[in-house]
Amino acid sequence: MVDKKLAGAGLRGQSAGETSLCTVGQSGSGLTYCGYDVADLAENATFEEVAYLLFNAQLPNQTQLDNYIMQLTALRDLPQALKEVLQRIPADAHPMDVMRTGCSFLGNLEPEVDFNDQHKAANRLLAAFPAIMCYWYKFSHEGVEIDCVTDEASLAGHFLKLLRGRTPSDQHRRVMDVSLILYAEHEFNASTFTARVCASTLSDMYSCITGAIGSLRGPLHGGANEAAMDMIQTFTSPVDAKAKMAEMLANKEKIMGFGHAIYRESDPRNVIIKAWSEKLAKAHGDTSLYDISVACEEFMWDTKKLFCNADFFHASAYHFMGIPTKLFTPIFVCSRLTGWAAHVMEQRSNNRIIRPSADYTGSDLRPVTPISTRK
Ligand SMILES: CC(=O)SCCNC(=O)CCNC(=O)[C@H](O)C(C)(C)COP(=O)(O)OP(=O)(O)OC[C@H]1O[C@@H](n2cnc3c(N)ncnc32)[C@H](O)[C@@H]1OP(=O)(O)O
Numbered sequence: 102m103v104d105k106k107l108a109g110a111g112l113r114g115q116s117a118g119e120t121s122l123c124t125v126g127q128s129g130s131g132l133t134y135c136g137y138d139v140a141d142l143a144e145n146a147t148f149e150e151v152a153y154l155l156f157n158a159q160l161p162n163q164t165q166l167d168n169y170i171m172q173l174t175a176l177r178d179l180p181q182a183l184k185e186v187l188q189r190i191p192a193d194a195h196p197m198d199v200m201r202t203g204c205s206f207l208g209n210l211e212p213e214v215d216f217n218d219q220h221k222a223a224n225r226l227l228a229a230f231p232a233i234m235c236y237w238y239k240f241s242h243e244g245v246e247i248d249c250v251t252d253e254a255s256l257a258g259h260f261l262k263l264l265r266g267r268t269p270s271d272q273h274r275r276v277m278d279v280s281l282i283l284y285a286e287h288e289f290n291a292s293t294f295t296a297r298v299c300a301s302t303l304s305d306m307y308s309c310i311t312g313a314i315g316s317l318r319g320p321l322h323g324g325a326n327e328a329a330m331d332m333i334q335t336f337t338s339p340v341d342a343k344a345k346m347a348e349m350l351a352n353k354e355k356i357m358g359f360g361h362a363i364y365r366e367s368d369p370r371n372v373i374i375k376a377w378s379e380k381l382a383k384a385h386g387d388t389s390l391y392d393i394s395v396a397c398e399e400f401m402w403d404t405k406k407l408f409c410n411a412d413f414f415h416a417s418a419y420h421f422m423g424i425p426t427k428l429f430t431p432i433f434v435c436s437r438l439t440g441w442a443a444h445v446m447e448q449r450s451n452n453r454i455i456r457p458s459a460d461y462t463g464s465d466l467r468p469v470t471p472i473s474t475r476k
Pocket residue numbers: 102105320321322323325354355356357358359360361362363407410411412
């Protein structure tokens with residue numbers, strides 16, 4: 102992968118517009134949000150500060166942050182009509198379909214009637230997504246109707262408390278916060294581009310985000326963290342992992358959580374979440390899943406020069422925090438919503454409808470023959 106060419110199918114390597122939100126894969130700093138290195142943000146900021154940054158192009162001061170957190174916490178509860186819809190979604194539904202429906206239905210109840218409301222709509226979704234996910238999960242899986250409001254100030258803590266019904270540890274709250282920071286924004290990835298295409302028709306925020314959720318759902322994009330978890334759970338030891346992965350590669354199977362459309366040698370988020378995964382494994386008292394994950398990383402680099410993307414060590418990290426695998430990709434939604442909404446706002450600020458052309462590969466011009474003569 103070191104000599105990977107950013108060209109060819111999938112619009113790879115082509116610029117599809119301008120953004121001031123993010124750089125990906127530039128030498129020196131692998132990933133920046135509005136000029137800040139993601140590692141710096143993960144070390145020295147909170148997810149709410151990053152959300153504020155993406156929506157306002159600058160980090161908040163303490164007063165601005167306090168006000169922003171107050172604003173978000175007031176927007177957490179779900180309307181009764183949305184709770185009733187979530188109650189009707191079966192336990193075996195795909196959780197990303199739940200997020201898509203929750204987002205779309207909220208757009209019916211509280212539509213964005215004017216682009217002046219774009220921050221309001223984005224903040225409402227940011228505050229409500231953890232409850233949409235957890236309300237459905239707890240009702241459909243445990244028959245429990247949870248209270249959608251908690252006393253946790255951060256979105257990370259709020260989500261963990263909704264899911265578990267008890268106050269999370271400082272370590273779990275911090276890891277979830279870092280995870281939300283790492284997933285928040287990533288330039289013109291597939292789901293963000295979906296949101297921008299939708300925005301370019303002057304559609305509403307809820308439609309843009311609903312479409313983006315549909316794009317993130319696929320295993321080649323956000324769904325990879327769940328797929329990686331399903332895979333590593335089938336490995337019994339580092340040796341077993343290497344043997345099974347060799348078989349998968351021989352069968353030309355894709356190994357989820359490895360490779361990236363833009364990065365060539367590493368994903369800068371991996372080293373951060375990997376370090377947290379190791380700490381969580383030690384705190385958990387059983388490092389076997391972490392050791393297996395490290396063996397996978399070594400094997401893929403040695404055999405294919407493929408590296409872990411942001412998703413791979415998220416699998417074990419979330420697992421050590423007791424998060425059900427099926428909620429992995431919905432957590433990604435709770436975070437990437439910030440990037441999507443910021444891109445929608447940016448697209449609107451200098452819009453032209455996105456409408457590329459295609460190279461035609463079909464039949465030459467031909468007449469319509471009578472149906473009775475067709476074979
Ligand atoms: C947060 C995120 O969305 S990160 C991405 C999450 N997705 C995954 O983890 C899914 C697994 N990875 C992949 O499918 C790919 O690496 C993608 C979709 C991320 C990027 O796709 P592309 O840009 O087309 O990959 P790229 O051009 O680097 O592929 C080069 C070669 O490596 C192979 N390859 C790339 N990733 C993998 C993988 N994970 N497992 C096995 N082979 C792989 C490709 O099949 C291709 O082989 P070929 O030339 O014989 O066809």
